[in-house]
Amino acid sequence: MNQKNFFQSIKFGVFIGEAHSMVQIFMIVFYALVMFIMGPVSFKWSNILIYALTVSCIYQLLIPISIYKNHIPTCVSFGATRKSAFWSMQIVYFITILQFSLTTIITMFLLPADLKPYGLTILSIEFSTLVLMSGIGQLLLALFIRTNIKVTLIIGILFFFPSVVFILSYSILYQFTYLFEHLFIVGLFGFSLIAFCLGFLFMKKQVLKIECKF
């Protein structure tokens, strides 16, 4: 891929990433507003953060479906190569993760005093979880292209979803009080990177096999 084509991939990725980020931001702001209107009892920053994390994780996991069904066929129908579509996909991930991390950083300044010390931990967990979800999403998509929807769903449910539930339940149950467990954070971060690299490599290998249905 030459420099010009790489920029094409970036431009398309930014275009799609923008749209996904806007949807995520809208969902989070909407929830925060509802909580705010419902009154001080319901309005807790920790609740909003957990909600935002949940929404973003699920969203990140679903992005490949949208990419597979819409974005890759669109790219390809406009004369892009599948490899170019693959790089656009990575840009979409980059933008959505960046958007959520930035949102969290901004939120950290608004956190009440009792939660402020956990700000960095919250950010680390959120970042890692989103990277993990992006990896899982790509792995599942690659698996789907190679096999079929049944195998993909079975492996997804058996192997990946328990880890998602674990991460989310950890945050929900402990309400960030035990989030200083460095081992958990480092482990999660490492696992996320491995999952992302696996997803990236598998997807890169399978992208040429995509038969677009227009």
Next chain:
Amino acid sequence: MNTIECKNVSKNFKEKEALRSINLTLEPNKIYGLIGRNGAGKTTLLSLISGQSSSSSGEITLGNAPIWENQAALNQICFSREISQTSSVANYKIKELFRIAKIYYPNWDSAMAKELLERFELEDKTRISKLSKGMMSMVTIIIALASKCEYTFLDEPVAGLDIVSRKHFYHLLLEEYQESKRTFIISTHIIEEAADVFEEVIILKKGECLLKENADSLCSRAYQISGKTDVIDQLTSSYKIHSTTLSGRSKSVTVLLEECQSIEPLKLREELNVIPLNLQDLFVALCEY
């Protein structure tokens, strides 16, 4: 400009053979008409040539370089396909589609796209899924013309368009062709209207390329001969007959003259009625059951 070549190209969808051993050369600066019955493989062929689908076997090249996953080749090809409500682009607004087109087509002409949008009286903020079938066709036409790609394929560009818009399209196409000398391949079922525009015709039948020929020369050797059955049988035995219609004791046959054959001897026979065929009638004769 380079030529596009298909060498023994086949495409299978599971058990079904959509295209079988297609050998084709597309030369620059021509308007090709791609015709065939429903399911003949027109869209599949255009998808393969534009690198949007992979062939099951064979090779497709542009100037000796393979088209598949070759961005340099793909930059010269635009395949503007029929949009449906369920297609991947239906969720976008027109202006968003144009933004994507600008990213991928190196010679995208924004001014032309804007001008055509105004001519077709379309709003760029409208979502594709909200457009009527005819309006969707207008969008595909705008993208095809404004892409300025050297090879531009239009799949059913006039589907859903009214007669005025169809005439307008052919006018725009010829205008653009004269100015830019691009190559257009137009797949259509409305042959009668488009016949005058086609320089060359490619006829697909059941996944095979039946013929590829200059439109005028093809029509100049196609005739329908009718008369009494025994006379027809006797006088047309040396001709290749492509279709036969029986009506009582009369018979009507369609012949496509070979290079060394002439229709004059048959024209001189008073008992025969010899009429030249237009492209549409010839197509019906070649592709009917």
